[in-house]
Each structure stands twice: as C-alpha cells, then as structure tokens.
Amino acid sequence: MAILVIAEHTNVALGAATLNTVAAAKAIGGDIHVLVAGAECAAVAEAAAKIDGVSKVLSADNAAFAHQLPENIAPLIAEVGKNYTHILASATSNGKNILPRVAALLDVDQISEIIAVESADTFKRPIYAGNAIATVQSNAAIKVITVRGTGFDAVAAEGGSASIEALTVGGDAGISAFVGEELAKSDRPELTAAKIVVSGGRGMQNGDNFEMLNRVADKLGAAVGASRAAVDAGFVPNDMQVGQTGKIVAPDLYIAVGISGAIQHLAGMKDSKVIVAINKDEDAPIFQVADYGLVADLFEAIPELEKAL
Amino acid sequence: MKVLVAVKRVVDYNVKVRVKADNTGVDLANVKMSMNPFCEIGVEEAIRLKEKGIATEVVVVSIGPNAAQEQLRTALALGADRAILVECNDELRSLTVAKLLKAVVDQEQPQLIMLGKQAIDTDNNQTGQMLAALTGYAQGTFASKVEVAGDKVNVTREIDGGLQTVALNLPAIVTTDLRLNEPRYASLPNIMKAKKKPLEIITPDSLGVSTASTVTTLKVEAPAARSAGIKVKDVAELVEKLKNEAKVI
Numbered sequence: 001m002a003i004l005v006i007a008e009h010t011n012v013a014l015g016a017a018t019l020n021t022v023a024a025a026k027a028i029g030g031d032i033h034v035l036v037a038g039a040e041c042a043a044v045a046e047a048a049a050k051i052d053g054v055s056k057v058l059s060a061d062n063a064a065f066a067h068q069l070p071e072n073i074a075p076l077i078a079e080v081g082k083n084y085t086h087i088l089a090s091a092t093s094n095g096k097n098i099l100p101r102v103a104a105l106l107d108v109d110q111i112s113e114i115i116a117v118e119s120a121d122t123f124k125r126p127i128y129a130g131n132a133i134a135t136v137q138s139n140a141a142i143k144v145i146t147v148r149g150t151g152f153d154a155v156a157a158e159g160g161s162a163s164i165e166a167l168t169v170g171g172d173a174g175i176s177a178f179v180g181e182e183l184a185k186s187d188r189p190e191l192t193a194a195k196i197v198v199s200g201g202r203g204m205q206n207g208d209n210f211e212m213l214n215r216v217a218d219k220l221g222a223a224v225g226a227s228r229a230a231v232d233a234g235f236v237p238n239d240m241q242v243g244q245t246g247k248i249v250a251p252d253l254y255i256a257v258g259i260s261g262a263i264q265h266l267a268g269m270k271d272s273k274v275i276v277a278i279n280k281d282e283d284a285p286i287f288q289v290a291d292y293g294l295v296a297d298l299f300e301a302i303p304e305l306e307k308a309l
Numbered sequence: 310m311k312v313l314v315a316v317k318r319v320v321d322y323n324v325k326v327r328v329k330a331d332n333t334g335v336d337l338a339n340v341k342m343s344m345n346p347f348c349e350i351g352v353e354e355a356i357r358l359k360e361k362g363i364a365t366e367v368v369v370v371s372i373g374p375n376a377a378q379e380q381l382r383t384a385l386a387l388g389a390d391r392a393i394l395v396e397c398n399d400e401l402r403s404l405t406v407a408k409l410l411k412a413v414v415d416q417e418q419p420q421l422i423m424l425g426k427q428a429i430d431t432d433n434n435q436t437g438q439m440l441a442a443l444t445g446y447a448q449g450t451f452a453s454k455v456e457v458a459g460d461k462v463n464v465t466r467e468i469d470g471g472l473q474t475v476a477l478n479l480p481a482i483v484t485t486d487l488r489l490n491e492p493r494y495a496s497l498p499n500i501m502k503a504k505k506k507p508l509e510i511i512t513p514d515s516l517g518v519s520t521a522s523t524v525t526t527l528k529v530e531a532p533a534a535r536s537a538g539i540k541v542k543d544v545a546e547l548v549e550k551l552k553n554e555a556k557v558i
C-alpha cells in the first residue's frame with residue numbers, strides 16, 4: 001500500500017495541518033509519499049522531506065500551481081494519485097476545494113473529514129454537525145479522503161529524511177485565474193493549531209470590544225475566534241468563525257465569551273479538552289458543555305480576567 | 310443567461326437529530342425538513358442576478374424523494390421560474406448526485422450553476438467541486454461575492470486565511486457561503502403563484518445514471534457525550550481552577 005498525502009502550504013512554509021494528515025496516513029499504514037504542488041516551493045519540499053514517517057516527496061513546481069487553483073491542481077493530483085491506494089488531504093478550505101474534484105476525476109466517492117481510522121478501508125466521520133458519528137467503509141480502488149486535523153495528533157516535523165523527486169506534469173487549464181487575496185495578518189497563533197482559544201460572540205456588541213479578548217489572548221498565548229453572529233455582524237473577519245461551517249478547533253482550553261452555544265457553534269469546539277463559558281444568562285446552552293461556567297457580565301469579567309492572569 | 314441552482318431537502322437546521330437505537334442512521338421520522346440553508350442562499354443569488362437583468366431564467370433542481378417538491382415549490386415562491394425533481398429514494402453519495410446534476414446540465418446548458426457549499430446533514434462539501442470536475446468547468450467554492458462580467462464571473466471566496474478572488478470562464482460552478490446574501494422570505498401571493506409554475510419529475514434511469522456507490526455506512530453512533538461541569542462564583546475561582554485543577558494555564 002502506498003499513500004499520497006497532499007501538502008498544505010503557502011509556497012514558502014509547510015502548513016501544520018499536513019502533520020495531522022500524515023498521522024492519519026500512518027494510522028492507515030503503508031508507504032507515505034507527500035505531494036508538494038506549488039510555485040517556487042522548494043523550501044516546502046525540503047520541510048516535507050523531514051516529516052517523520054515520510055519516505056518520498058514529490059515536488060511539482062510550476063507557476064500554474066502558485067495559487068492552488070483546483071482547475072490546475074486537481075488533474076495533477078488525479079494523474080499522480082492513480083498509482084496509490086489512498087489520497088489524503090487536510091480538511092482545510094484548500095483541501096476541501098481541491099480533493100472532491102480529484103475524486104470525481106478518478107470516478108470514486110470521497111470520504112470527507114474523517115476523525116478516526118478503523119482499518120485501511122473503514123473510517124469514522126461526523127455528520128449532522130457532529131450530532132452523529134458515521135462509520136463508513138469504502139471499496140473504491142483509490143480511497144480519496146479529507147482529514148479533520150483535530151482527530152489526529154500531529155507527527156513530528158523533524159526526524160525524517162525522505163528523497164525529493166521533481167515532477168514535470170501538469171500546467172494551466174486556462175479556465176480560471178487568480179485575481180487577488182486579502183489575508184488576515186496576526187501575530188497570534190493560528191486558530192486550528194492553538195493550544196488555547198478565546199472566542200467572542202454577539203454579546204461582545206462590536207468589533208472594538210474584541211480588543212478586550214485580544215489582550216486576554218495575548219497573556220495566554222491564545223488565538224482569538226468568534227461565533228457566526230459576531231462575524232455576520234461585522235465585528236471580526238470571516239476567517240475567525242468557529243463552527244459547523246467555520247473552523248473546527250479542539251484546543252486544550254476554549255473560552256467562550258458572550259456566546260449562547262448554538263449546535264452549529266458547538267460542532268466546531270465541543271471536542272476541546274477544557275471548556276470555559278462566560279455568559280450573563282445562566283440558562284445559555286453553552287453551560288451544558290462547559291467544564292467551568294461563570295455567570296457574569298463579560299464587560300466586568302473580562303477586564304478582571306486580564307488582570308488576574 | 311440561464312442559471313441552474315441545486316437545492317437539497319435536509320433536516321431543518323434547528324433540529325437536533327438523534328441516532329437510532331439500532332445504529333443504522335439518524336431518526337428522521339416526523340422531523341421538520343427544509344431547504345438546505347446554503348441552497349437558499351444560492352436561490353437568492355440567482356434571483357438577484359435575474360432582478361439585475363443578468364440572468365434570464367432561473368431553474369432549480371433537486372435530487373431526492375417525492376417530498377422534495379416542497380423545497381422546489383419554496384424556491385419557485387422565492388422567484389425561480391421552473392423546477393426539476395430527479396426522484397430517487399435511495400441515499401445518494403455526492404458523486405452520484407454530481408453525475409445526475411451533470412446530466413441535467415447537459416440538457417439545460419446553463420451558464421452559471423449554483424450549489425450550497427455543504428449540505429448540513431452529511432456536511433460533505435463535495436458536490437459542487439465534483440460537478441465542476443465532471444463538466445470540466447471552473448469552480449468558485451465558498452463564495453461570499455459573485456460578479457458576472459462579460460464572459461467571466463469573479464468570485465470572492467472565504468478561505469482559511471481570509472478572502473481570495475478568482476476570475477472564472479463561463480460556464481462556471483459557484484458554491485455559496487453564508488455571507489453571500491441574506492435570503493428573502495416568500496410572500497403569500499408568490500407562494501400561491503408558485504403552485505402554477507412548471508415542476509417536471511424525472512428519474513435517474515431516464516438520465517442514464519446508475520446510483521451505485523463504493524461507500525457503505527456500517528453504523529451511525531451518538532458522539533461521546535459531554536456533561537456540564539461546575540459553575541464558578543467569580544473570576545478568581547475560575548483562574549484558580551484553570552491553574553490547579555485543569556492545569557491548562
């Protein structure tokens with residue numbers, strides 16, 4: 001068995017989610033190869049070669065792959081992937097964008113967002129916003145799978161010494177073009193990789209009040225997240241949304257501030273190790289999943305918390 | 310320009326589903342069903358394109374049981390012109406749904422095809438991308454802005470790091486994210502009018518698509534339950550517990 005893992009990266013740095021996806025590949029068992037498709041991405045290929053458990057890195061360095069356009073990258077992955085039993089990508093916005101296109105090109109079903117490996121052909125995945133866990137079995141010749149990072153502990157980024165092979169296949173399909181991007185800049189840890197996450201909801205009232213959470217987060221070395229209501233109201237940008245349709249996080253500590261605890265929000269954070277809820281409504285559903293609940297006005301509690309840390 | 314919107318009948322997003330005691334699936338008996346929220350956003354966007362004079366016809370399609378006519382009628386009441394139901398009672402995988410939609414695309418020849426980014430029941434997030442592969446069209450997934458400009462469509466996408474804009478040749482596939490628009494409500498007169506709009510029912514067989522799949526669901530279980538913990542009286546107690554009991558800070 002040989003497993004192809006699609007690297008998540010920015011052309012200059014390897015994305016941490018790749019390490020969780022390699023962990024899922026290890027759980028399946030077999031020879032693990034990593035495909036780095038990008039432009040001027042040699043540094044990423046070198047980083048991928050050091051990942052523990054990886055035996056070969058395939059590097060497809062081509063200007064057409066610079067922005068991960070699925071029209072260009074999916075045919076490459078389908079072509080390279082034909083020789084593998086499994087193709088795995090992280091369930092990031094990028095993996096979710098590209099991999100179903102690969103699966104359809106290979107004429108196989110995709111299994112989305114697995115959280116556990118039962119055997120080489122059987123996997124667990126959440127459905128209905130995590131209110132049910134389905135065990136699914138695939139008899140497809142090539143199993144195309146996205147991996148939810150929170151289900152697998154990352155493998156070590158160092159320790160391996162895989163060979164790097166350059167690929168020359170693929171190019172520009174000529175039907176799509178990159179126009180631009182607005183990326184959030186933050187010195188705080190990435191939401192999905194942070195050990196502590198502090199999230200605010202509609203109760204924060206406005207974007208300026210999120211500064212209070214930022215200060216608490218900085219003291220804790222935490223990332224800052226938000227509920228959909230806070231994003232929709234324009235308090236904070238979309239990349240901060242935690243939930244069924246936002247990011248899935250499972251940090252050691254999740255602090256929910258002014259968030260009621262709708263099932264769609266819980267779907268994104270209820271696997272956190274310790275959950276703290278701060279809400280002025282003692283009947284808020286968030287308290288049903290919180291290890292520590294504080295019924296209080298957040299405008300008093302958060303400044304106090306900042307001082308106490 | 311013709312716009313095709315795929316709409317799926319799913320459990321209403323307010324319903325907390327329960328797993329069946331025999332672990333064969335979730336209990337959907339007597340549960341409220343609705344149009345998938347992301348599909349509603351797709352219908353709304355198509356109607357807005359029509360109101361702007363960009364779209365000439367909005368066709369909605371659903372693949373599912375006979376009862377999915379309800380969701381198609383809702384889409385017609387919101388402003389779609391015509392509906393197609395591919396009637397099928399099996400639980401279909403995304404690839405099969407995409408193949409059925411491809412057959413409908415071949416017949417209808419739309420310039421823009423809108424789908425939800427994910428269905429809130431299976432949370433697959435696959436169908437649009439698969440349809441893009443099968444048609445060979447470009448895809449703009451997780452869209453928060455859609456602008457048709459000549460023979461191209463510019464799509465702003467919600468990605469992990471922020472926003473990305475791509476320009477796609479038409480025909481193209483767009484999957485909707487939550488912030489693309491806020492769907493309207495159907496008015497009573499429009500609900501009445503929708504009853505008279507055309508709704509065609511066809512079968513997967515007539516489209517020449519087999520509904521076989523390579524994936525089987527072995528069992529469906531409830532997730533590990535999380536029980537409520539304790540209430541702390543103040544911030545000082547909270548910090549003390551986090552330091553000494555939970556040891557997470």
Ligand SMILES: Cc1cc2nc3c(=O)[nH]c(=O)nc-3n(C[C@H](O)[C@H](O)[C@H](O)COP(=O)(O)OP(=O)(O)OC[C@H]3O[C@@H](n4cnc5c(N)ncnc54)[C@H](O)[C@@H]3O)c2cc1C
Pocket residue numbers: 200201202203204226227228229230241242243244245246247257258259260261262263264265268278279280281284296297298299322346347429
């Ligand atoms: C298809 C679909 C997908 C969705 N996906 C997501 C998703 O991915 N993520 C997500 O989060 N939501 C999602 N939602 C939305 C979800 O249903 C809720 O509407 C949302 O999570 C509510 O956000 P909230 O808790 O911030 O707001 P509210 O529910 O309005 O809660 C605000 C809370 O703040 C408390 N509060 C107010 N003032 C104070 C104060 N001064 N001090 C302390 N507490 C205070 C209130 O008591 C209340 O509990 C989705 C919905 C749909 C239909």
Ligand SMILES: Cc1cc2nc3c(=O)[nH]c(=O)nc-3n(C[C@H](O)[C@H](O)[C@H](O)COP(=O)(O)OP(=O)(O)OC[C@H]3O[C@@H](n4cnc5c(N)ncnc54)[C@H](O)[C@@H]3O)c2cc1C
Pocket residue numbers: 127134136315316317318334335345347348370371372373400401402403404406423424425426427428429430431432433434435436437524526
């Ligand atoms: C209890 C239960 C368990 C299931 N378990 C699984 C499972 O484990 N794995 C699995 O692959 N499938 C499963 N299915 C089948 C599932 O209902 C879907 O029909 C199928 O997976 C299609 O994917 P999706 O709707 O999740 O697609 P997504 O890719 O999440 O849907 C995106 C968009 O595609 C369009 N679309 C999807 N389906 C239709 C449709 N029928 N008609 C019109 N437009 C549509 C909509 O615009 C939708 O917003 C299960 C069904 C049930 C009832």
